[in-house]
Amino acid sequence: MQYQDPSFSATLVAWQKQHGRHDLPWQNTRDAYLVWLSEIMLQQTQVSAVLGYYARFLERFPTLASLAAAPVEDVMAQWAGLGYYTRARNLHKCAQRVVAEYGGVFPADPARLAELPGIGRSTAAAIAAFSAGRRAAIMDGNVKRVFARVFGIDTYPGERKTEEAMWARAEALAPAEGIEAYTQGLMDMGATLCTRSSPSCERCPMAPRCVAFATGRTAELPVRKPKKATPEKAAHMLLVVDRGQVLLEQRPASGIWGGLLSLPELAGHTALAAPAEPPGDATVAAAVQPFGTMESLERLLPVLHIFTHYKLHIHPLLVTLSSRAALAGEQRYAWLDAAAIPGAALPAPIKKLLLDLLGERSQARMF
Secondary structure, eight states: OTTOOHHHHHHHHHHHHHHSOOOSTTSSOOOHHHHHHHHHHTTTSOHHHHHHHHHHHHHHOOSHHHHHHSOHHHHHHHHTTSOOTHHHHHHHHHHHHHHHHHTTOOOSOHHHHHTSTTOOHHHHHHHHHHHHOOOOOOOOHHHHHHHHHHTTOOSOTTSHHHHHHHHHHHHHHSOSSOHHHHHHHHHHIIIIISOSSSOOGGGOTTGGGOHHHHHTOTTTOSOOOOOOOOOEEEEEEEEEEETTEEEEEEOOSSSTTTTOEEOOBSSOSEEOSSOOOOOOHHHHHHHHTTTEEEEEEEEOOOEEEEOSSOEEEEEEEEEEEEEEOOOTTOTTEEEEEGGGGGGSOOOHHHHHHHHHHHHHSOHHHHO
């Protein structure tokens, strides 16, 4: 095959064994549960952000069986703040599938792993390589960056033709032996040397053969996706407080912040095409009426939260009640004690908003 190059993998394996990362908590183990959990958490998330969550998650769910048996709400609570919440829902589904279909033991075959919820082709390969020593090729952002620079690939990696060629190269380069060090080496090189900006080419073992380094194009490769204007949206959120508690609503299982508790919204996330009139007192009072009688309304300063695909301007409406109505039949709503906010399954910006308010005002005044 045209992409075969044993010296590439040999160089990478030798570098990883001497200079790569060896002390991460999910390394030096063949336990597929530990490997799988780390790989899911590391999808689109840096190691530094994952470390604390990984440790706390294992304290709560030390085994695959304990994770599979837990309510999904508990899983979401442990994941809250890590982002990309579909990963957590798929994590729970995957654990239940492995218990039900494989007796609680992850399959070693990358093709079977890739069929499980939340595990794509690249993640399946990493799990199989680290937990079973199976020869399989990964293809994440780090690998695309390393390949684009070392081999001088000057087309956008997101294009189907380019991505297929990169996969073919990855399959051909994967060694028959030492797949663990090779796979970890690709991850380590992309994360520590061949970084997106200011790569450390002087320390890179691939520098003598790197096309981007030789031609002064490390800043140009990989070719970036053509930029589009980031859409902006707005949401007016009800921050209803009463008797030391705040009103929360469980969001639908799918979509933004799926399955998490959040603040009730007046009209969802609406396009910010033009400045809209803020909701009047009567509109807010009507929206609050199912939960009680509005006593006071304060429009707080907006908060900006940036998702991967749009920017959200959150407009909090702080409402106090003169009397509270029963939540009969409204199972998606709940009152949460202020003291429980730090540990609740809340989206990161909503939790920060509530904690900031608690810090700025006495609990007695706010609630």
